[in-house]
Amino acid sequence: MKKLLILLTVFLMVFGLAACSTPKAKTFELALITDKGEIDDKSFNQGAWEGLKKYADANKKTYAYYKPTEVTTDAYIAAIDLAVKAGAKVIVTPGFLFEPAVYKAQDTYPAIKFILLDGTPNDGDFAKGPKFKLNSNVYSIFYREEQSGFLAGYAAVKDGFTSLGFMGGMAVPAVVRFGYGFLQGIEYAAKELGKTEIKVKYHYTGDFADTPENKSKAASWYQAGVEVIFAAGGKVGNSVMSAAQDAKKKVIGVDVDQSAESTTVITSAMKELGTSVFDALKAYYGNTFPGGKSVTLGADVMGVGLPADFSRFTTFKKADYDAIFAKLKSNSMMLKTDANGGDTKGVPEAAKLGLMAVKVTVE
Numbered sequence: 188m189k190k191l192l193i194l195l196t197v198f199l200m201v202f203g204l205a206a207c208s209t210p211k212a213k214t215f216e217l218a219l220i221t222d223k224g225e226i227d228d229k230s231f232n233q234g235a236w237e238g239l240k241k242y243a244d245a246n247k248k249t250y251a252y253y254k255p256t257e258v259t260t261d262a263y264i265a266a267i268d269l270a271v272k273a274g275a276k277v278i279v280t281p282g283f284l285f286e287p288a289v290y291k292a293q294d295t296y297p298a299i300k301f302i303l304l305d306g307t308p309n310d311g312d313f314a315k316g317p318k319f320k321l322n323s324n325v326y327s328i329f330y331r332e333e334q335s336g337f338l339a340g341y342a343a344v345k346d347g348f349t350s351l352g353f354m355g356g357m358a359v360p361a362v363v364r365f366g367y368g369f370l371q372g373i374e375y376a377a378k379e380l381g382k383t384e385i386k387v388k389y390h391y392t393g394d395f396a397d398t399p400e401n402k403s404k405a406a407s408w409y410q411a412g413v414e415v416i417f418a419a420g421g422k423v424g425n426s427v428m429s430a431a432q433d434a435k436k437k438v439i440g441v442d443v444d445q446s447a448e449s450t451t452v453i454t455s456a457m458k459e460l461g462t463s464v465f466d467a468l469k470a471y472y473g474n475t476f477p478g479g480k481s482v483t484l485g486a487d488v489m490g491v492g493l494p495a496d497f498s499r500f501t502t503f504k505k506a507d508y509d510a511i512f513a514k515l516k517s518n519s520m521m522l523k524t525d526a527n528g529g530d531t532k533g534v535p536e537a538a539k540l541g542l543m544a545v546k547v548t549v550e
Contacts, residue, residue, distance in 0.1 A: 214274030215251035217243050217468065220266045222282035223258050223395060223421070230421050231460065234443040235281040235304060238461030242468040249274075260311065263288035271296055277471055279464055280304070283359065287311035293322040300476055301325045302467045304460060305361055307481050323479040328463050331485035332361050333368030333522045334515050335456040336417070338493050339439045340372025341511055342454060343415055344385060346503040348437075352388040352413045354405060354427055356395040356420025364524045365419040365441065365456060370540060370547065371522050377544035388413055390550045395421035404550075405430035415439060415453065428452065444494040453499040459490050486515035 219239050221232045236252060243250040253270050255262035263285055270278050278299060280289055283306040290308035293301060307327040309317040321327060343351060353369050355362040370387065377385050388408050392401050405416055405427040415437040418424035424440060431438045431451035440448065440455030463484060470476050484490025492512065497505050514520050523540060 213249075215249045215270070216274060216276050217248050217250040217279075218270035218273070218275040218277070219250075219252040219279040219281070220263060220270065220285070221252060221254045222280075222284055226252055226254075228421065229440075229445050229448050230424075230442045231281045231304070234458070234460030235279055235464050238464030239279055239468065241461065242465045246472070258284065260287040260291075264291060267292050267296075271299060275299065277302065277468060280306075281460070282306065283361070289325060290318075290320060293320070293325050297322070297324055299324060300471055300478060302464060303327050304463065305329060321479055321481060325479070326467055326477050327481035328467070329481065329483040330361070330458040331483055331491055332364035332456070332458070333371070333524050334486050335458060335491035335493075336365040336368025336419070337372035337375070337515070337520075337522055338368075338491075338508070338511065339417055339454060339456040340369040340374075341376045342372075342493060342500065342503050342508065343417075343439065344373050344376035344380065344382070345507060346453075346500045348414045349382070349384075350386045350412050350414050352405075352408045352416035353390070354401070354408075354416050354418050354420065354423060355391045356423050357393060358391045360524075362391070362419050365417070367523055367525050367540065369417050369419075369456075370542060370545060374540075374542045374545050382544055385545050386412075387545055387547045388550055389547055392420055392423050395423060397422040397425040399426075401426035402430045406434060409434035409436045417441070417456065419456070424448070444496075446494065446496065446499070450499075454493050454497075457492055457494065459484070459492070463490070486512060487518055 217239055219236050224230060224232050226232050226236050239250060253266040255266040267278060267288060279302045281304045285303060286306040286309050289301050289303050290310050293308055301324060303325055307319060308321055308325055309319045311317060351373060353366045355366050373385050373387060401423050408416060409430060416427050417439040418427040419441040428438050428449040428451055432449060437453050438451045440452045442458055444457060445455045446452045493508060497503060
């Protein structure tokens with residue numbers, strides 16, 4: 188009997204130690220779900236992630252990112268589910284592809300806050316006409332890409348470029364706005380300089396990928412005399428940068444400062460993604476989360492712009508930038524977002540934009 192009690196005591200001690208040593212599952216208060224690219228894509232994912240990381244590190248919050256298994260609404264929802272199970276209170280979803288996923292998740296998880304960049308929740312049924320719904324737990328943020336594109340085009344022409352290219356990804360609204368702003372910035376600078384003709388090649392690749400085809404297209408443009416290409420298409424930029432490196436030509440980056448990617452990048456048409464996410468998180472923890480709102484951030488709130496480093500320009504200086512930025516900031520310049528000023532058509536019609544000094548070739 189004594190031996191049995193001893194064995195039972197030992198068993199309970201071992202079991203108790205095993206139970207105590209079971210590792211507690213890690214929890215992460217802040218989460219980001221990646222879009223099509225990687226977390227270090229030097230574009231949308233990275234810009235949003237840097238804002239989240241900056242806030243979390245400064246305020247000692249736990250954080251993590253989740254990469255969906257594929258680019259589908261179901262996969263995005265599955266990643267959101269994982270983040271919620273891991274303790275997420277706020278989830279950042281960067282990109283319009285998240286619209287249908289957030290449309291569903293906002294109802295499934297009413298206590299979770301969502302920051303949706305470049306989109307507003309809808310069911311994604313564009314065949315019948317999408318249903319939109321913006322709950323009080325979702326903050327929708329858009330950007331005035333036409334202003335950012337305008338600044339890039341203006342700076343390039345003021346710096347002396349007379350043959351330029353715009354190579355966008357898919358002709359989705361944000362990319363189209365970048366392109367139309369770029370054209371209008373070129374036109375504005377041309378008029379200031381008294382130039383009678385600036386040549387612009389304009390093309391949508393139909394993807395956001397780094398491919399031999401995209402590099403070949405960029406290379407053919409450079410060979411034909413194009414001096415600088417504005418690459419507004421995610422990984423399309425990598426193809427353009429590679430072609431520019433070979434041709435010893437220049438590139439304008441997009442979304443974030445891409446100068447570290449290649450010495451060919453003279454500037455970037457930026458959205459202040461990191462600042463937007465940082466400010467939204469600050470509002471959440473300050474009990475002023477702007478849920479149920481959709482905003483469009485422009486120069487007036489420092490939501491778009493060019494990087495602060497102008498060293499890769501030849502003649503365009505910070506003072507020149509400050510002067511044109513001030514005009515955008517004051518809302519004294521009304522820019523068109525597409526050829527018709529309304530629904531995007533994807534292909535620019537120079538006549539409708541009133542571009543007298545810009546000769547646009549659509550390829």
